Amino acid sequence: MSESRLPEEGAVPLDDRGLAYGDGLFETVLVRDGEALLWEAHLARLARGCRALGLPMPARDRLDSLPGQAGEGLRVLKLILTRGSGGRGYLPPAEPSPRLRWQAAPFSPQPHRWRAGVRVRLCRLRLGLQPALAGLKHLNRLENVLARQEWQDPEVAEGLLCDSDGWLVEATCMNLFWRRDGRLETPRLDRCGVAGTLRAALLEALPIAEVDAGPEVLLDAEAAWLGNSLQGVWPLARLDDARGSELKRWAPGEAHRSLQAEAHRLLGYSPSMAS
Missing domain, CATH: 3.20.10.10 (D-amino Acid Aminotransferase, subunit A, domain 2)
Incomplete structure (x- = not known):
């Protein structure tokens, strides 16, 4: 399966709180030729999740750039936002540095x-x-x-x-x-x-x-x-x-x-x- 992701973002480290505790959020978005369907609804839910978990919301211009990078045709864009690393045990860091990862893959409905x-x-x-x-x-x-x-x-x-x-x-x-x-x-x-x-x-x-x-x-x-x-x-x-x-x-x-x-x-x- 062909996938794409931001080239400057590497692997998630073992101390990432999303990996360790599920401390984060995700969205799966249908994208057609670079246009995200129900995009505002996805961003609204992501924002609600950020408020509930106490995470900074990623910059809107950064998020808006992703569907256009997903590729041509029908694609599924998956966004994963974690709190990042840090904190002591379950106690999160006072000033988190969230990680945003994404990938896009071809999609066919049934x-x-x-x-x-x-x-x-x-x-x-x-x-x-x-x-x-x-x-x-x-x-x-x-x-x-x-x-x-x-x-x-x-x-x-x-x-x-x-x-x-x-x-x-x-x-x-x-x-x-x-x-x-x-x-x-x-x-x-x-x-x-x-x-x-x-x-x-x-x-x-x-x-x-x-x-x-x-x-x-x-x-x-x-x-x-x-x-x-x-x-x-x-x-x-x-x-x-x-x-x-x-x-x-x-x-x-x-x-x-x-x-x-x-x-x-x-x-x-x-x-x-x-x-």
């Missing part, structure tokens, strides 16, 4: 999943509650790593996660949406989970209610979707429990296309690729 939908399963792992970090894309993703190890079946595209109180939160790397009684809904993310940039854009564009709901809500849903700012929106075609037994099926069709169409408009994906 249009067959846009059209046919995906099979997902419920995960056994429960997300811990931490409102101070809720919504942020911080570097400590061990819960997601453990959840993703729960299945090996390539037919299962994603796993759905609940928090320790049993409320739906997200998939391992995507946000969750459903339509119930004609109303669009998505899990509330004020106690844990990652508030995706595509989710934020859809909340602005469409009447989507943020709710507390357990996984049983999906059994009553007329349609359901997963989405993020790289893959776009996948309709759910089948839901399994944590043992792999089928709980619900949907037939992706017109009922699934409205939310998908708005998401793909925001990401510049052609509507014809999903039909």
